[in-house]
Amino acid sequence: MTQEQYRPRARLPRGFRDRTASEIATERQMLDTIRRVYESYGFEALETPALEYADALGKFLPDQDRPNEGVFSFQDDDEQWVSLRYDLTAPLARYVAENFQNLPKPFRRYQTGTVWRNEKPGPGRFREFIQFDADTVGSASPSADAELLMMLSDTYEALGLKRGDYLIKLNSRKLLDGVLEIAEVDATRRGTVLRAIDKFDRLGARGVEALLGAGRKDDSGDFTKGADLSANAISRVLAFVTSEQAQDSNEALSALGDAIRGSAVGEEGLANLRAILGLAEKSGYGPDRIRLDTGIVRGLDYYTGPVFEAQLTFPVTNEAGETIVFGSVGSGGRYDDLVARFTGQRVPASGVSIGVSRLLTALKTRSTADAFAANPLVVVLVLDKAEAASSFAMARDLREAGFRVEAYTGEAGMKAQFKYADRRNAAVAIIEGSDERARGEVMVKDLVLGAELAKSVEGRAAWVKDRPAQAAVPRDQLITYLRNLFEVRGGE
Amino acid sequence: MTQEQYRPRARLPRGFRDRTASEIATERQMLDTIRRVYESYGFEALETPALEYADALGKFLPDQDRPNEGVFSFQDDDEQWVSLRYDLTAPLARYVAENFQNLPKPFRRYQTGTVWRNEKPGPGRFREFIQFDADTVGSASPSADAELLMMLSDTYEALGLKRGDYLIKLNSRKLLDGVLEIAEVDATRRGTVLRAIDKFDRLGARGVEALLGAGRKDDSGDFTKGADLSANAISRVLAFVTSEQAQDSNEALSALGDAIRGSAVGEEGLANLRAILGLAEKSGYGPDRIRLDTGIVRGLDYYTGPVFEAQLTFPVTNEAGETIVFGSVGSGGRYDDLVARFTGQRVPASGVSIGVSRLLTALKTRSTADAFAANPLVVVLVLDKAEAASSFAMARDLREAGFRVEAYTGEAGMKAQFKYADRRNAAVAIIEGSDERARGEVMVKDLVLGAELAKSVEGRAAWVKDRPAQAAVPRDQLITYLRNLFEVRGGE
Numbered sequence: 001m002t003q004e005q006y007r008p009r010a011r012l013p014r015g016f017r018d019r020t021a022s023e024i025a026t027e028r029q030m031l032d033t034i035r036r037v038y039e040s041y042g043f044e045a046l047e048t049p050a051l052e053y054a055d056a057l058g059k060f061l062p063d064q065d066r067p068n069e070g071v072f073s074f075q076d077d078d079e080q081w082v083s084l085r086y087d088l089t090a091p092l093a094r095y096v097a098e099n100f101q102n103l104p105k106p107f108r109r110y111q112t113g114t115v116w117r118n119e120k121p122g123p124g125r126f127r128e129f130i131q132f133d134a135d136t137v138g139s140a141s142p143s144a145d146a147e148l149l150m151m152l153s154d155t156y157e158a159l160g161l162k163r164g165d166y167l168i169k170l171n172s173r174k175l176l177d178g179v180l181e182i183a184e185v186d187a188t189r190r191g192t193v194l195r196a197i198d199k200f201d202r203l204g205a206r207g208v209e210a211l212l213g214a215g216r217k218d219d220s221g222d223f224t225k226g227a228d229l230s231a232n233a234i235s236r237v238l239a240f241v242t243s244e245q246a247q248d249s250n251e252a253l254s255a256l257g258d259a260i261r262g263s264a265v266g267e268e269g270l271a272n273l274r275a276i277l278g279l280a281e282k283s284g285y286g287p288d289r290i291r292l293d294t295g296i297v298r299g300l301d302y303y304t305g306p307v308f309e310a311q312l313t314f315p316v317t318n319e320a321g322e323t324i325v326f327g328s329v330g331s332g333g334r335y336d337d338l339v340a341r342f343t344g345q346r347v348p349a350s351g352v353s354i355g356v357s358r359l360l361t362a363l364k365t366r367s368t369a370d371a372f373a374a375n376p377l378v379v380v381l382v383l384d385k386a387e388a389a390s391s392f393a394m395a396r397d398l399r400e401a402g403f404r405v406e407a408y409t410g411e412a413g414m415k416a417q418f419k420y421a422d423r424r425n426a427a428v429a430i431i432e433g434s435d436e437r438a439r440g441e442v443m444v445k446d447l448v449l450g451a452e453l454a455k456s457v458e459g460r461a462a463w464v465k466d467r468p469a470q471a472a473v474p475r476d477q478l479i480t481y482l483r484n485l486f487e488v489r490g491g492e
Numbered sequence: 493m494t495q496e497q498y499r500p501r502a503r504l505p506r507g508f509r510d511r512t513a514s515e516i517a518t519e520r521q522m523l524d525t526i527r528r529v530y531e532s533y534g535f536e537a538l539e540t541p542a543l544e545y546a547d548a549l550g551k552f553l554p555d556q557d558r559p560n561e562g563v564f565s566f567q568d569d570d571e572q573w574v575s576l577r578y579d580l581t582a583p584l585a586r587y588v589a590e591n592f593q594n595l596p597k598p599f600r601r602y603q604t605g606t607v608w609r610n611e612k613p614g615p616g617r618f619r620e621f622i623q624f625d626a627d628t629v630g631s632a633s634p635s636a637d638a639e640l641l642m643m644l645s646d647t648y649e650a651l652g653l654k655r656g657d658y659l660i661k662l663n664s665r666k667l668l669d670g671v672l673e674i675a676e677v678d679a680t681r682r683g684t685v686l687r688a689i690d691k692f693d694r695l696g697a698r699g700v701e702a703l704l705g706a707g708r709k710d711d712s713g714d715f716t717k718g719a720d721l722s723a724n725a726i727s728r729v730l731a732f733v734t735s736e737q738a739q740d741s742n743e744a745l746s747a748l749g750d751a752i753r754g755s756a757v758g759e760e761g762l763a764n765l766r767a768i769l770g771l772a773e774k775s776g777y778g779p780d781r782i783r784l785d786t787g788i789v790r791g792l793d794y795y796t797g798p799v800f801e802a803q804l805t806f807p808v809t810n811e812a813g814e815t816i817v818f819g820s821v822g823s824g825g826r827y828d829d830l831v832a833r834f835t836g837q838r839v840p841a842s843g844v845s846i847g848v849s850r851l852l853t854a855l856k857t858r859s860t861a862d863a864f865a866a867n868p869l870v871v872v873l874v875l876d877k878a879e880a881a882s883s884f885a886m887a888r889d890l891r892e893a894g895f896r897v898e899a900y901t902g903e904a905g906m907k908a909q910f911k912y913a914d915r916r917n918a919a920v921a922i923i924e925g926s927d928e929r930a931r932g933e934v935m936v937k938d939l940v941l942g943a944e945l946a947k948s949v950e951g952r953a954a955w956v957k958d959r960p961a962q963a964a965v966p967r968d969q970l971i972t973y974l975r976n977l978f979e980v981r982g983g984e
Contacts, residue, residue, distance in 0.1 A: 007833065007834055007835075007836060008545070008547035008548050008550070008833065008834060009548075009834070010548060010586045010587075010589035010590040010834040010835075011545065011548070011586075011590060012541060012544065012545070012548075012586075012590075013541075013543060013544070013545060013568060013572070013574055016541035016543060016544075017541065018538065018539065018540050018541070018587055018591075019538070019539040020536070020537070020538060021536040021537045021538070024537040024538075024539055025537065039867075039896060040891045040895075040896055040897070041887075041891065041896075041897075041898055042869055042871070042896055042897060042898030042916070043898075044512070044513040045512070045513045045516040045517065046510065046511070046512060046513070046516075047510065047511040047512075047516055048510050049504060049505075049508035049509065049510070049620050050542070050576075050606060050608070050620060051505060051508060051564070051608070051619075051620065052504065052505070052508075053500070053503065053504070053505060055500035056500050056501075056502060056503070056504075058500070072543070072566065072574075073566065074564065074565065074566035076505060077610075080505070082505055082564075084542075084576075094502045094503075094504075095502075095510055097502035098502040098503060098504075099510075104912055104915035104916050105902060105904075105912070106901055106902040106912075108898065108901070114542060114606075116542070116543070118569075127543075128541050128542060128543065136901055138902060139901050139902040139903055140903060141877075141880075141901055141902060141903050143874070143877075143880045143884070143899070143901045144901040144902075146884070147884065147899065147901050150884070150888075278881070279880060279881050279884065282881030282882075282884075282885070283881050283884045283885050283888060284885070284888070341499065341500065342499055342500060342501070342502040343499075343502075344499060375531075377534055378534075379534070382635070385633075385635075388633075388635045388771055389770070389771050389774030389775050390774075392635070392638070392639065392642070392771065392774075392775045393774070393775050393776070395533075396642075396775060396776070399532045399533065403532075404531055404532055404533075404534055405532070405533070405534060406533055406534025406535075406600065407635070407639065409598055409600070409628055409631050409633055409635045409636040409639050410597060410598040410630060410631040410633060410636075411631055411632060411633045412597075420596055420597070420598075423596035424534070424596050
């Protein structure tokens with residue numbers, strides 16, 4: 001087979017997809033809104049490259065048991081491994097370490113961009129997606145964490161979510177560390193205990209209790225061996241997991257205080273959460289927006305203290321029309337050791353990340369707004385090729401008057417040109433035949449009305465009465481005519 | 493060395509760089525402007541992934557002698573080679589081939605995005621940059637090409653370039669093919685002839701004539717062997733290259749007509765150029781914007797007819813302060829065979845691409861506008877950590893009133909907080925000490941005025957008279973006070 005004969009198949013690798021105008025426009029509005037909120041808080045934009053040295057990014061992907069998995073990597077000319085970024089936090093740590101002396105502290109930046117994951121794709125699970133992050137680097141103060149949570153809340157509301165549509169849940173790694181310390185859970189039993197805690201939602205307190213003790217036999221008779229903790233240790237861990245059921249955050253904090261009492265790291269985590277929740281509440285961000293939830297763990301290894309996750313409270317319908325439990329639409333936490341990887345010097349940092357593509361999917365089901373609806377398209381047909389310049393000039397005049405307009409640039413005849421205008425969802429087609437040109441007129445065909453007429457016989461009389469589907473319009477009155485037409489339509 | 497002890501160096505691979513707020517804001521304005529123009533012409537957005545199968549992208553990089561060079565590639569799980577896109581045209585061809593049946597024809601899309609080149613980086617030459625493309629697929633009509641040229645012209649003017657600051661130069665591959673055909677240049681001598689043509693700007697007609705004939709001895713005495721063309725062939729090629737020197741495009745077209753007379757492909761190319769230039773001229777885009785230039789070749793192999801390139805006519809200063817010849821800030825052409833790679837079916841297509849990062853560099857030297865200047869930053873200091881919530885509430889109120897404002901989230905004292913506000917180029921710092929709070933006041937410190945005072949003793953009296961650098965303001969009048977302050981500043 002020669003080079004010329006070989007025909008590659010036109011297809012994308014799995015987990016990647018093309019996106020078209022309406023989705024892109026909606027996403028752009030979303031990005032603009034998030035950016036506006038972040039900038040209003042004084043966060044400043046930073047952009048880092050898509051490619052970084054693999055060792056600079058490190059391996060901080062959630063759920064990665066195998067090294068080198070999850071990241072797209074290759075060797076550069078100088079044999080060094082280079083990777084596509086899998087998030088925006090690892091590049092930030094590299095940037096801060098590289099420029100530490102010259103940055104204001106705290107350094108507060110936002111970044112939006114594409115990230116890539118070399119993972120098994122699935123329905124709704126892509127290997128390329130957009131994140132929107134904000135981070136405060138160089139402050140260990142709970143006010144840095146509280147500000148991020150409040151800003152996240154403002155962002156969701158700016159995006160059109162109502163109070164109660166979303167909840168931002170806060171926990172601390174240190175609480176879990178504290179209760180495991182006080183319950184004297186050693187490294188060998190840590191995994192068993194964490195898995196038991198994770199099953200609280202499904203099995204309830206009795207089920208977890210069994211898994212923390214001797215073990216649990218499920219309905220099918222299968223036996224899961226337990227962690228064999230002491231009675232005291234079990235009661236501490238149970239106090240921790242059941243604190244979720246408290247009436248309010250004060251009661252929850254108090255239950256957690258009992259669970260971690262005597263553990264320095266636990267007490268520290270609790271004091272920190274109290275400070276964050278207190279700041280938020282005093283600023284008007286109460287538990288209807290930001291609340292404690294010990295069920296929030298977050299997969300990332302690098303978190304050192306507070307972790308948070310935003311969830312939607314309303315049912316989301318997937319493409320198959322099924323109601324699904326929609327996971328996190330934003331998350332983050334404190335990661336005090338990430339810059340120290342490079343410098344050896346601990347730099348406290350906290351950040352939040354919005355999964356833009358996921359949030360867009362979720363919001364689609366709530367919003368009927370089409371970003372393009374406000375900007376109707378005008379197509380100027382070209383019937384006489386020798387007069388194409390006249391169509392172009394007309395398109396230019398209309399464009400300068402603010403319309404979105406194209407002159408037909410293909411090679412087909414009138415019938416195909418009308419079909420084309422329909423395919424493009426044009427609102428109006430303009431025809432300038434030689435007769436019209438001689439009279440200084442153009443023919444304006446209302447394609448939306450035409451479609452309505454074709455659909456509805458009933459409405460025909462009323463429609464036709466005032467606005468014929470096709471009208472001869474003096475060329476020097478075309479702009480006024482179209483403005484009136486679109487204004488009427490806007491009010492329909 | 494254990495995992496914990498290993499410290500990677502914080503650095504980027506060569507040819508990549510981080511970008512900060514002011515550059516990002518300027519670039520965003522530029523992208524928004526280009527998008528507005530393209531959309532006003534009815535082009536619709538498309539986004540394809542950064543990664544594609546290597547065989548789907550093909551190898552269409554300019555100046556690539558070695559296969560597999562120029563592109564970042566790696567093997568996917570299924571052993572297939574995957575590449576980072578090196579332009580936006582190859583992915584478009586893949587998209588069109590994959591979705592041909594469902595697209596309106598002509599299909600007119602724009603796309604902006606990052607592309608990557610695995611090339612040797614140099615000063616101002618990066619391996620990651622942004623392109624902004626528009627293409628019309630499915631039309632062989634010269635009106636498709638003419639529209640792209642006119643839209644490109646509109647785009648430069650929307651970006652602030654004046655008529656005469658830029659020139660869009662048009663040529664056709666078919667002219668060159670025609671003259672080589674008529675001059676009976678065989679494949680073995682084609683390279684020698686093209687190199688000779690390329691030297692016209694440097695050596696003039698006599699030099700090129702020598703190189704087309706027996707050869708040329710340069711000033712140092714070195715002899716370059718020539719192409720040994722016949723006298724008739726030489727005169728044809730010379731007529732081609734010297735057509736550039738014509739007074740106007742009619743004269744140039746006529747000279748070119750002489751050069752390619754008798755070659756079908758040459759005549760076709762010339763007729764096509766006449767049609768494009770005629771359409772543009774009749775639409776008001778004359779040779780002060782769009783003109784013929786046989787010196788435009790474009791490196792890409794895939795062009796089949798018209799090729800165009802936009803150049804700046806004013807001197808550009810580089811970072812070292814030197815005046816440089818700034819190359820193309822936009823280019824494109826017709827590529828009728830790119831979709832046929834997949835389908836075997838020829839699909840005429842024409843496109844234009846703006847090198848956004850390059851254009852941004854060039855425009856920087858023309859523009860003094862700082863995108864951030866209009867949006868001053870307010871920093872609310874936090875003197876008493878127990879009262880941080882009060883600072884947050886004040887920041888929130890100001891934000892709701894439209895200011896860009898942050899409450900300090902770090903852990904340092906007052907002096908360091910003032911330093912921080914300076915580092916952030918804040919316009920104003922707001923201090924609420926316990927005394928002020930008791931009186932229901934805040935202290936507003938004008939940092940811009942403060943900086944002015946520190947610089948200029950002369951202006952001091954006038955400044956201080958009406959606007960002290962620091963003022964106690966009742967908290968309920970803070971918004972009005974800041975509005976007045978920034979309004980006065982805006983008028984300075």
